[in-house]
Amino acid sequence: MTKNTNNSYLINKFSRVNTDMDTYIESEKYMKYEKYHVLYQKWAWEALHGESIIFDADDVTELTDKNLEDIACLLCNLSSDARITLKRSCSGYDFVNFNFRVQ
Secondary structure (H helix, E strand, O other), X not given: OEOOOOOHHHHHXXXXXXXXXXXXXXXXXXXXXXXXXXXXXXXXXXXXXXXXXXXXXXXXXXXXXXXXXXXXXXXXXXXXXXOEEEEEOOOOEEEEEEEEEEO
């Protein structure tokens, strides 16, 4: 498991990640688990705050939803009972969202 993997390849790979106009990205970093590069984001939307692990959909076609959730749990030290949502998107990216809180 590798965290903080930064280079122009990854910046380009995740350059098409769409963010809703009213979502504020608080921070982001590139990470890697085995052969899978991901983008980690902390975000805020109105009073809701959360975190996401974003996968390039082409890289994870062979993985199940549970596999994606497990990778997110390993990378972010989430407990097995963490509240997680997953969205496989037609935009080219798959999102695992977690650590929701209202502020």
